Amino acid sequence: MIAEYLSLIIGAILVNNFVLSRILGICPFLGVSKKLSTALGMGGAVIFVMTLAGFVTALVHHYVLLPHGLMYLRTIVFILLIAGLVQIVEVLLQRFSPPLYSALGIFLPLITTNCAVLGAAIICADNHYSVIKSTVFCSASAVGFALALLLFASVREKLELARVPRCLEGPAIALLTAGILAMAFTGFSGLGG
């Protein structure tokens, strides 16, 4: 039982890292990785939203879609759920925890349309994970996302001081770096599960 969850977590964080192995959520990965501090905020927001989304979508999947045989609706339903959820969370945060709200700032609405969140929910549905397992998987995936984001932001902070050939400045060198980082992560394949 524990071994199963452990391999699930390690698999989600390192082996099948969302960004570097599944190539999901590239937009925020490139967009908010210029500074370590913003990457940290985004990472935190993603962990928060993805865990919540994993839990809710798994609930809906198991208790609404499966019994009625409506699997073909899951994409649209999940998007609806995630978007609605983020909206509610945002309003609540603004009310009850303004510091956290201002820290997460623009990132919360950004995540609404993040394919990483939807992707995690769909992977759970595809693999018929239970509700608990889905939640664990989603939060572990989010940690993996945050890890990749932090690593990349640290690299980019150094990259900013480097002399990059003119034609490779900006997104080009960022994508190249991301590719090299992804290659490094393939070294984890075979670990855990």
Added chain:
Amino acid sequence: MTKKHLHFYGGVHPQESKTASGAAIVSAPLLATYVVPLQQHIGVPAKPVVAKGDKVLRGQLIGEPGGFISAAIHAPTSGTVKEIATCLGPAGNQLPAVILESDGDDLAAEPMPALDWPNASPDELKKRIAEAGIVGMGGAAFPSVVKLSPPPNKTIDTLILNGVECEPCLTADHRLMLEKPEQVITGARITARVLGVKRVIIAIEENKPDAVALLQEKAAGTEVEVRSLRVRYPQGAEKQLIYALTGRKVPSGGLPMDVGCVVQNVGTASAICEAVCEGKPLYERVTTVTGSPLVAPGNWRFRVGTPYAEAIKLAGGVKVDPVKIISGGPMMGMAVYSLDIPIMKNCSGILLLAADEVRQYESSPCIRCGRCNDTCPMGMMPGILSVQIEKERFELAEQWHVLDCIECGCCAYGCPAGRPLVQLMRRAKGEVMAARKAKAAKKA
């Protein structure tokens, strides 16, 4: 003398080129005009106390200190004040100046009464040092009386006299130690009395064995100790010198007084001795005029306000056209573009370089060889800092301790990519200080 070779971290050993070390100090002849800047020191300019047309005598006060960190200025000879105008300083800035036309008689003003220093009170001595307008003559020109008045919460136990003269080419301090050893030692003892310290060390690099031997002989029987140090640039920087002699490390952003030390140049000690024992204010100093383009490099006792052009004339003029003229030594000196600049209290040398000695290079990107890290005596990382500064990331540079930089130039000296590291550091230091000031102003 300890046999152990004392040293500090990092540094370089450039070619010494001390060609003028055998040339005895000669007093420079009287000139028709002297341009005496009213700011020959760090701090506030002095306020002129003479007006156009006034007759002055040699050694007469012409500028009184303009603030706490300031110094008095005295007339270098007798004559008439032609004008109170501005003149060009070695840093390329305009300085307020008194232009003095010599009358050729060189009449001395009534000297201040000589003090019996072993019995005079420290306050009396300090007052005299201030009145004589004495500043640090090693280069920084920090008013000595401020340096000798540490805040009461700092205890000073060691006085270090800096006779290291680690800058290549310069020989003024060396000659001074050889020709006026008593003055240097007495000056040291007076300073020690002012500070109330028992331990006095005169530090000399071992490439001047004659000076070491002579001072050791003269200092025998006094509290003054003469130590010989391994030749290494920048041994004469106070933080490095303190570490080499006492093993104490001045903390980042700290001053020598934080570790109980005061460092004083030998030239300053000699000037203090003259001021106290003879009542003579500081209006002349020993300066090396050297460089391969000169016919006869040497050491002269110049009055302040002597234009560089006159100094070069004294050294026999030039054989070949120099391409670079430097005020100070080759490592830390400043390139100047005019020979109208007057010699000031802190001018230890004038260096001329011929075309084959100066390299013009395009700087290229850092190749990360790390040589600058190995040579930086402050343990900084100039290579990384330079990249940060090029990208104008001054806040990052501040975190990487750019303010610790002493601008010794070791990093740029060894840089195979020819990067202008020191200039970048200076830029960042200026920006960081300005940002701090702005922040403080915002708070207030």
Added chain:
Amino acid sequence: MTAVIILTLIGVLLGLAIALTVRYFGAPVDPLAEQVAELMPGANCGACGFAGCNDYVQALVSGKAKPGLCPSQSADALQKVCVLLGVASEGRAEKVAVVCCSGTDQYAIRRAFYNGVNDCHSAMLVAGGSKGCVYGCLGLGSCARACPFGAIEMRADHIAVVHPEICVGCGKCVTVCPRRIIKLVPKSAPVHVFCSSPEKAPVKRKVCSAACIGCRKCVKAAGENQMFINGFLASVNYENPPSADIVAVCPPKVLRTEAQPAASAASAAPAAPEAPAATTAP
């Protein structure tokens, strides 16, 4: 059919949930701030004195700042902001930056060879840079790099030229320039004095042949209320600027409508810098 029902149900439930949360827990959102923010240029240049456009909007809405601090906002947008905030529009003359120097390589002498960091601030550290005139443009481009709108061109003959059609007058270059020779002037003013040296004419002429010599010809031609002499430097009274045809009276041609023409054009220009006295005829 189930699909439609379930999807509708989820949608309605979520909508209700959001509506209820907002109704009961929602913090008051200021629609005014959003509207004002839309009227900002969004360059976050900081010329208003706040840390970016949003910060300024917050200050505007809370009444801590006055509209019109943003120099790059169009007059139209400013008007709308004033209407939104319910304050009287004070109006604001549009400004552009002008580099007040004519010392291209052709005219200004160099007193030394500068082999250092390619940046004006760094050059200032080395005996004040290599140009003979200590008030002239160093030509190393600190202003061009600081301009958020790319309105400053660094010409090959070592002078910065502001393109008024791109410049929005944010004033960043004014603060960046270590020589302090970039001025913000009304966009409508037709002529400017392209010299900043307050020195006496012989001193200036020694280092630059395109310097204002303080001959007062422009003052005589335009009148004291349009042009005035400050020290030895003519200045335009931007409250009441002279018309463009006054440029003809200026012997060294520093009173111009636009920046110093590049070398090739200048050689064809009537003002030969070697003999300015010969071309004093209006």
